[in-house]
Amino acid sequence: MHVYPAPLKKISQDLRRGTVDLEQYIVNICDHIEKVEPDVQALLPEPGRKERLLKEAAALKDRYPEPAGRPVLYGIPVGVKDLLRVDGFPTRAGSSLDPALFQGPEAACVKLLRQAGALVLGKTVTTEFAYFEPGPTRNPHNLNHTPGGSSSGSAAAVAAGMCPLALGTQTMGSVTRPAAFCGIVGFKPSYDRISTAGLVYFSPSVDHLGLFTQDLAGTEIAAAVFCRDWHPVDTAPGKPVLGVPEGPYLEKAGTEARQVFEQQLDRLSGAGIDIIRLPVLEDVEALARRHNRMASAEIAAMHAPWFSRYEELYRPRTVQIIREGQEIPDEEIEKARRGRSKLRRRLENCMQEAGIDLWAAPSTRGPAPEGISATGDPAMNLPWTYAGLPTITLPTGKADNGLPLGLQLIAPFWADEKLLAWTRELSCHLG
Template structure:
């Protein structure tokens, strides 16, 4: 089985016994030795492959009967280094001592392990999941950023180092790197994947998410990661909405040109696409979210920053100092604004008969250089109001960089959104049109 096989196919092959976990781990080792020195998606681990072979062998010994094998039996998973994982230090891309960042294993990691997954290792994150980048490079062009803050997780899946990786999103840290790296990114409805055991940034808007190579893999991962997953076999074609106005105008020329091409392809495939004014006050939304993140980051890091402030990168330290200046009234208004924006978005969907918003996954392709992870403005409003979002690989630029399409739906409609996203992805790939 090729190392870059998609998650659902990997899981099926491992469960059936067509592929055994130990040789599959060995195939990933070979791929990693070829690719990882250029990508830098994983944190170093002295005996990674020996450990994984021991864990894979133990798993094989426990599950002789294929019928008893759990859904992610033998699947290696990358884990963003703000998740606590038993047996691994947490550094969060920072210079703080790991003993200052200890905690119980993340609920999402426990869920994956209970489903038979193996932890490939920790993946690179920007410092404390903010903007100070690590060494990770975009697998499509190593002169470009993979995005952030879940840079290592997105790059690891894109490079075929693992078929599934965990990330988090507080502004745009799942959808944007997925778009830049040409993979599927899932940001759930706020709260549907537990955030327990993950270093907080801004708890009011922190989301656990994941990366896979296709939507079928995202659905499989979601069925394990969500506390209450409700399988959905929806096949009616969704009505798609394009949020016209200042929000969409934040994309750059190349991003907008690519997005309009995606819209045209979906219309040719038979989708009903409606252009609707939305987020005319996006600058105010952006400002409100940024202030909310600043003050909640300051609160989350209060004790750590007091003791280790000199170890923080300047960008993170500046965010925390900004948060100290935000008053209680402004914090309350920012939190209240999340619900008001959600009501506005969903009311517009009801009035216009929309099922899914489609928009660029990022302002354009991945910027050159790795000192900047790109702008999250195309993701920010949806994170602010906690709506589920999926990034789909949609096209590539003339230079070979991916452009992603972002699909967003109503609060709590994750199962239906993923069903629709799978068909939208097929339509974008020219497989067929929507079901009717």
């Protein structure tokens, strides 16, 4: 096992207060990376990483000599998924194509992390163009298992203690799933709550930015940095009423995932949390098809400048989705785009009518599958992503093989602050 503690809240407090020296912390992090990275393979190689980070840390100390003036992410090394442009780093998007093809201005979220005093640890491994062709990353809990995808490296780096915070993206389940597989917190805000400017897009209609941490308190700190118009909710507005989406959607979860999910619901019910079970997402298969067809068409459009020239450099599953997307008619794409807001309204109307504050569901169909040739199934995440609703996954149990399982919570659109406040309340009662 290659899992090590790296809670963002405590580390950020220690660095800002000066109780931990920034340069010594960077040395320790880089030494730790040298120890675990050969096995986990979460980061893209960078010769001279330690020297660069120490130079940047020294400049940061000179800029903020007094603890009182230090910004919230002062000195925090952040892993950045290799779909986001970062000045001084090539962007490969998990592919064999020339990085020059993806050049452009630095991603808006990277600018925000720099403004908050953070350091770019480096680029984290992504599957090829955020689809299903995996990279070399392994699950820190068991190296014989996938960490999930497409934000494989970001989730694994945080779980392995290489960094207390990492950025990822989600088009289907690429934040929630790897976070759950790696036993950490994964927060996917509402659609467009974090700017995607500077991203190598998969499907602009459903691409989301997301955050990985080991601690919920750290997620709240990071959300305030990256999310537009953030207004933190310090005290949860009472105990939330949870809705359980019974029917074909929930039936996609495997036996172990359902068992752990029901155990957590029992804990919450015993703590006085009201739980309402009702049929919803009965058309989950049609929703998934609509989402996937739209995403296929949009990735084909995104890659139109490159695919005809460099098709031989694309891996098979990526070739397949692009070819499929090229055949989808415009009217079907537009109908699928309109379907996003329709599903959102439907889910939110259901919540209002039933008096539900949050949906609750297993984060994944089961624990991380064995092997690294695939990244798992996003079925438990896809409807919420399609609707653009904010979601969070918490590590709440383990499968029989010792691998983590997560609880997924979903709030109404743009209710991200309440989602985190209610999650804070619920986490007190979860195992």
